[in-house]
Amino acid sequence: MAGAGSGAGETFRRLTRIGSITLDQSPLLELQERMSKKLKDLGTCEMLLSGMEDFEDKLFDYLCDSRDLVDIDRFKKILNQTGLRTTDPRLKEMMESFAEVEHKQLHDEHELRGSITRETFKECVTDNIVLIARALKNQFIIPEWRPFMDHIREIYDDCKQINDGKPAAYIPQLARVDPNYWGVSVCTIDGQRFSLGDTTIPFSLQSIVKPLAYALVLNDLTPEVVHNYVGQEPSGKSFNELTLDYQHKPHNPMINAGAIVVSSLLKKELNIADRFDYTMEQMKRLTGGEHLAFNNSVYLSERATADRNFALGYYMRENKCFPEGVDLHEVLEFYFQLCSIEVTAESGSVIAATLANGGICPMTGEKVLSADAVRNTLSLMHSCGMYDYSGQFAFKVGLPAKSGVAGGVMLVVPNVMGIFLWSPPLDKWGNSCKGVQFCQHLVAKFNFHNYDNLKHTQKKIDPRGRAMESKAQDVVNLLFSAYNGDVTAMRRYALLGMDMSLADYDGRTALHLAAAEGHEVIVKFLLEKCDVSPFLEDRWNCTPLEDAKKFGHENVELLLERHMAKHPENEEYYLRKNMENMRTN
Incomplete structure (x- = not known):
């Protein structure tokens, strides 16, 4: 019996490595549920449960040289051309195995360094073969990755020429940022990555934290509870306007008044320190463990220039907008802290991709937000996410997005990818000039607009299309x-x-x-x-x-x-x- 089931057992062991799932980390029922979802995402069960050994051998045969060896660096480059990075946590086991092999080769005079035999190659890739197979068989959401990257690079270069706008001046720390910074980072729902420009420099989220805080609150409470305190309509007025809707509630969670109220609902039973720790932990999960930090100097600048936000807070307290027993000063402090959370364009793109993927982080496979929370968040980002330019942005771009006065723009292409853009100079509405133009160029080239799928719509490039359909x-x-x-x-x-x-x-x-x-x-x-x-x-x-x-x-x-x-x-x-x-x- 043991011999008969060894092949299936080996396949099951491999499949449990997808998304870093292991038997000792998850209860059996939870494991089965997550495995079922993974199998649906990866295609038919038959493909996963058979032929993997054949695929490993075929892969080696196609990659090996005249010495019947595979060059490790060349294999990494081939994976990179599909959108996978060597730092991808889903390839951790393979990369560690390669590192061990290369380390041994350094201390062995007779070894051919950087090249491995068939058996060694199969041992190294076996834990991650399902992901590798999907990459090399063009089964990712963007099958032809290199042409797509070329288009993104072209749009990036076009937008780089834009010199309009100035960095936000009302917060001293933001006014000092180099206006020449320009970064674009892409992360698909399959974890394909591409970045151009200044994508590793940290900057504060500012208003981009608003939809994330709203999503976390929705994930914890029901929409009915949340929207008992905050509305769902565009305000038609400035983001920091001293105004409420006809029900005496903030118009929506994407303006300052609504975000302050949402902050009062976020784990309100905890003290402020624990609430901040909880938020940082959840947002770290949204980034897949990539860069997330807190900028204390931005926080102090926020607090020192917060007269309007304090006025909003008192005005809302007068109109009984907050839950019972809320400490207004504590809520405002918490809100300023949230706005001062730092990301990079790289880590921000993973957050955007997690939203595009219905709340499941593509880099870890971890479910961070419920699908309902994401759906409601994206709906309000679509209608209210770009300050007073939201209506025009929805008309021209047709995708959910959120901007911040630090120059960031988080763009979500549902079921496809997240894109994070960063350029500090802002237009008159407070949106990044380069960021908005990039979004418009993107939708002009690709059929990502919400209504590009209508009959008789002008034909655009669909990067999701299989290049080999006939x-x-x-x-x-x-x-x-x-x-x-x-x-x-x-x-x-x-x-x-x-x-x-x-x-x-x-x-x-x-x-x-x-x-x-x-x-x-x-x-x-x-x-x-x-x-x-x-x-x-x-x-x-x-x-x-x-x-x-x-x-x-x-x-x-x-x-x-x-x-x-x-x-x-x-x-x-x-x-x-x-x-x-x-x-x-």
Whole structure:
């Protein structure tokens, strides 16, 4: 019995590593529930429960060199091109195994450093093979990651030229920030990451903390309880206006009055120190453990320039907006502390991606917020998140977002990705000039607007679309990659199970194009790893060898001749050629 079940047991052990789930960390029922969700996210159970050993061997075969070894750094680069980072916590076991191997190689003169054998490779990747397989089989939400990155880079560069706006002046600490900072960080719901510019410099969340505090309160209380104290409508007035709605409540949680009331509801049974610790802990979970800090100097500046917020607090206390027994000064202190929490564009993008993913952090697989709390939060971000520009932003961009006067903009593309933008110069509404323009350019290029899916809508790029939806598209992608010498793409297509001998209308194959362009690495990969026949002929009866000769690629010519000489089709091919020559003569 033990022998019969060992394969399934090994697969189950691997699956329990997804999202760092282990049997000793979770009760069995909770584990089963989380495993069930993971399996739904990753595709059919059959794919996960069978063929992983085959995949490991195929992967090694496609990556190994003439010495039958895999270069560790090259493998890491291939993963990076799918959007995965070597620092991804979901690849922790593999990276630790690689580090151990490389450490041993340093102390062994006879070891080939940086390269590993088949068995060692399989041992290193086995714990994370499901995630690796998804990455290399184009099963992430953005399957063609590199073209998407190129588009993001183009938009980033366009927005970099914008010189409008000035940093917020009413808080001294914000006024001193370098106005040239400009960072963009992307995190998809599958944990694909890409960053450009100043994405590791900390800055305070300011008003971006408002939807996060609101989500935490909704996660703890019901919407009915929360909205007994704060409304859900756009105010139509400035974010710090001394005004309430017709029910004598703040208009919504995205303006100062509403955020102060929400702060009074956040774990109100605890003392202020424990409330702050709780909030920091939950927000750390939203970032997947990435950078989150508290800036005391910003907090002191906030408190020193808080006359309007104190006036709002007293005005709301007069109108009985707070729960019973609330200490107004304590609530305001707590609110100033929340606004002074620091992130980077990198960690902020994970928060945005967690919202895009329905409250589950894509980097850890941990459920931080309920789906209902996220839905309600995104609804109000969509209608009220960009100060007095919210209506125009909803019209032009059509996505939930929240800005802050430190220059941050948190943009959420539901079920796809989170994007965090940072540039301190603000427009007249208090939004980052570069950040708003980036969002508008993004939606102009991609079909991310909430209503881009309507019939007869102008066609835009859909990065979620599979690049290989038909055989015709397969051929285009395959031949284009061969023509450009893109061996990484060729490996990915092979791992997807694509027929690497596919030909276009003229009978031209990837091997023909690679030979004609002199891409020796591609030719070698197709011949040795994919068993593509070197005798394939196009409509003019030309083989890849004839293409190599025609364009003077001697190395490719020798490679093809060597393979043709030992290929089973060799005798038949030359016999046929001789017969054709005899007929011609």
